[in-house]
Amino acid sequence: MRGQYVHFKPRGDPSVLSRRYKVIAVAAGGVAIFYFTHLEDVPYTHRRHAVFVSPETEKVLGLQTFEQVKAEAKAAGKLLPQHHPAVQSVRRIGERIAANAEHPGGGGRTDHMKDLKWEFMVIDEPGNVNAFVMPGGKVVVYTGLLRLLRKEDEIAAVLGHEVAHVLARHIGEKLSSAALYTMLQIVLALTLGFNIPSDLFQVAVFLPNSRHGSSEPVTPLLQHYGNHYFLAQWKQETEADVIGIHLSARACFDPTAAVDVFTKLGEAEKSAGISTPGFLRTHPLSQKRVEAIKKNLPKALEDYELAGCNAPRGYFPW
Numbered sequence: 001m002r003g004q005y006v007h008f009k010p011r012g013d014p015s016v017l018s019r020r021y022k023v024i025a026v027a028a029g030g031v032a033i034f035y036f037t038h039l040e041d042v043p044y045t046h047r048r049h050a051v052f053v054s055p056e057t058e059k060v061l062g063l064q065t066f067e068q069v070k071a072e073a074k075a076a077g078k079l080l081p082q083h084h085p086a087v088q089s090v091r092r093i094g095e096r097i098a099a100n101a102e103h104p105g106g107g108g109r110t111d112h113m114k115d116l117k118w119e120f121m122v123i124d125e126p127g128n129v130n131a132f133v134m135p136g137g138k139v140v141v142y143t144g145l146l147r148l149l150r151k152e153d154e155i156a157a158v159l160g161h162e163v164a165h166v167l168a169r170h171i172g173e174k175l176s177s178a179a180l181y182t183m184l185q186i187v188l189a190l191t192l193g194f195n196i197p198s199d200l201f202q203v204a205v206f207l208p209n210s211r212h213g214s215s216e217p218v219t220p221l222l223q224h225y226g227n228h229y230f231l232a233q234w235k236q237e238t239e240a241d242v243i244g245i246h247l248s249a250r251a252c253f254d255p256t257a258a259v260d261v262f263t264k265l266g267e268a269e270k271s272a273g274i275s276t277p278g279f280l281r282t283h284p285l286s287q288k289r290v291e292a293i294k295k296n297l298p299k300a301l302e303d304y305e306l307a308g309c310n311a312p313r314g315y316f317p318w
């Protein structure tokens with residue numbers, strides 16, 4: 001009968017399909033608005049990225065993992081005490097770099113760097129050539145890395161890289177990408193009844209970088225999402241290198257040392273009896289990373305000059 005309301009329509013009915021497309025469009029629009037309203041500018045590189053988690057959440061996650069790593073190192077008798085010369089050197093270099101991380105010259109978002117309680121922990125594992133950072137300014141360095149690098153400028157290059165991860169909110173970005181993926185999965189499942197298998201997604205993002213070994217997620221939450229962010233990892237490591245040389249230069253450490261660090265790590269990797277240094281497993285070595293550093297060195301050297309690092313003692317450089 002004309003005008004009669006029909007309660008049930010067969011599958012594939014054009015009006016049901018068009019309603020479904022409307023729901024998809026609204027849901028996708030909602031996710032897009034959410035994404036674009038959370039875009040931030042990364043200092044120095046000015047890359048735009050979306051971060052949904054608050055700096056406070058990042059801090060809580062960072063502290064939780066830091067305390068866990070500390071307790072494990074202590075129980076194993078590997079935690080170097082705060083008065084140990086290696087810890088004092090790392091802390092002195094690291095704090096000098098961290099103090100410059102908020103410099104307005106880099107632009108971008110920096111308010112999350114205010115009132116951070118930076119902590120530098122050194123774990124005595126001579127065979128572990130590695131360092132990593134957690135949100136909130138919690139840095140872990142292994143003695144294997146210190147023994148390989150030895151020079152202050154080189155250690156500054158590594159610490160500049162780690163501080164850069166915090167400045168660029170890379171952990172927050174990774175968590176946000178994982179959350180965005182989950183949101184998209186839900187939208188697709190609710191509207192189309194279609195579920196992207198997690199394994200398929202993981203294979204798609206995991207394989208391109210699988211030859212570099214596994215990443216080592218730094219929080220239990222990231223462990224869960226571990227395989228979801230391999231492609232982002234690659235981009236973030238190069239970005240941390242570039243920002244890192246600016247940070248170390250502003251703190252009057254020679255930014256060219258970053259290239260030497262890669263040379264030393266590469267040599268350590270090739271030398272007999274030494275397996276791939278941990279730093280290269282979590283920070284895959286690539287010619288592109290070295291090229292990015294070299295390309296940005298002139299600007300970092302300008303920062304070094306402007307900070308008065310070349311000025312004779314007692315003279316203002318400006």
Ligand SMILES: [Zn+2]
Nearest residue numbers: 165237240283
């Ligand atoms: Zn890194």
